[in-house]
Amino acid sequence: MKRNTVVLFVVLFLLAAFGWAGWANWESRKQAAARAAAMNAPADLVMPGSEGDLPPTIAPLINKPAPNFTLEDVHGKKVSLDAYKGKAVLINFWATWCGPCKIETPWLVDLRNQYAAKGFEILAVSEDDLDPGDKQKLKEETQQISSFAQQMHMDYPVLLGGDALSQPYGGLDSLPTSFFVDRSGKVVAAQVGLTSKDEIEGNIRKALGGQS
């Protein structure tokens, strides 16, 4: 009787152990399949739409004071965001190598011309790599950014060294990224990736305080 109990216990133990191994294996395969599906899913750098859809690193900046910065423009002049208090500002992070940035730039140029008289300005912050340790190379890089800006008729401040703003502005993992700052210096909207001229204009109006 005692022997039968021991045998029964061992059999039950073995069944439970193999059952658990099977479950763990099934769970592991399920996770592997989910990972494979995630890898094969179309990558999407942009989460378009409302503010609620903004990347989690950028969404917290909405309705908060825009982090201040002072950067040099392509002519070597220091430009500070604080100096634009009282104006609505679009801080546009872009790069010469960014195709979608090149598409939206003519829209920005048009909108700046349209709304400048109402107190609107654009600060274009370049994310192009710079070599501050190599004067000759830095000069060439600055010249390249300046030439690009001229070709694109960017008649607003074009600032260098945007890398320094990555952390305060939510990582800047994809370009273009724009922040719309109202006259009091508060971020009222943000856009990541290429949207539309209409959407940009809507956010400019928001930054201007509902003026059209």
Added chain:
Amino acid sequence: MLLRRKAWLAVPALLAAGLASAQTKFPWQSDGASHAAKAASVVYLFPEQVEVTAGKPSTVQMHFRVAQGLHINSHTPKDSYLIPTVFSIPPGAVQLKGASYPEGAEFTLPVDPSTKLSVYTGEFVITAQILAQRGNHLAQGALHYQACDNNACMPPKTIPVVMDVVGK
């Protein structure tokens, strides 16, 4: 009786063998590599090891994959402002004598059909000419690229391309 005791000792061994044969990844076992791959827009696929004749230029075909939905500029983008895809190996026991890149596929962004881009998508192969010294060497190459989707671009990136080169 002694034999019976020994038989009982075999039970845990059998159990362990059974669990091992299930090739299970248990809940506490992490898979760091796959997390890294998920985040990368380009991954190096193979070869991990090549055998070449020491002191003679040899050809190695390196396979890469661009994540679905993304594209990277080819080695010869159509605009001088765009960043080309470039493979390199730092000087050492394995030298890169040259590299042949595939032609880029013509691509246009839906919002701007007039601008033609030259890009790589999906899997692509770079053929490298290498010169290795005799012995086993870990060639620590790198692929520099810049990736975009239809609406946004990521900053340029350099990924490691590590290959075990056996020069015989």
